[in-house]
Amino acid sequence: MANSPEMRASDSDRDRVAAILREHTAQGRITMDEFNERLEQLYQSKTYGELAKLTSDLPDVDLRNRPAKTAKAIESKDGMHSGMKAAWGAWAMASGINWVIWLIVSISSDGGVYPWPLWVMGPWGVILLVSTIFGSNQPKRN
Template identity: 80%
Template sequence: MRASDVDRDRVAAVLREHTAEGRITMDEFNERLEQLYKSKTYGELARLTADLPDVDLRNRPAKISPQPVATRGMHPGMMAAWSAWAAASAINWVIWFIVSLASDDFAYPWPLWVMGPWGAILLVSTIFGRSGKEE
């Protein structure tokens, strides 16, 4: 029996879920996705997920470990961006401090030019960007 685009999209969502859970690698995911969009029948679609357990995309289990209050609802990518900003800012301030000590003079606080624009963009993205929750 012939499969529809909706059927292929449903299998793609299942494959994405298995990739997110670590059952298949990104390379496997890409190979299966390529085969998926070449598939024409239900049998071909079934072979792509035959070695994987069933996934109910509507009733996914809740996460066991609660997130800290400060990051609750923040997208993991945004948390990573803030972490990168904090690390880069700290490194720049340490360099500035060492240069100021070595020159026996108060150096211009140039790390502000690194932190400021990057931090402003992150702040705007955090406030006005999409939340981590799907509606």
């Protein structure tokens, strides 16, 4: 039986339309303000006709055949994926903070202070280096 515009819509019908609106927002067809307005109207909608009005000015979207992100899209120009770049960035930031703390303590004390930041940088850096060189350059997929 075909769904008539007066027939009441279910939560799953509203969720499907919300997914379509998100996809159109991601593709730049509607702005975030328009998306928020339509989403508010969506969850107040009761019938199929009201749901259809929300997407009537948008082309059809097949959510099952969306283009998948490839590993090439995730990789940066140097071939390192964003997760590994983030790990190196965290290592550099933590190392820099530790060296600044060590420097402040060294300047404010009378004698030389043992370079303890090496114990933070060393093992973590070795693990990252081995992962970068020998690890797969692809992010894990579930």
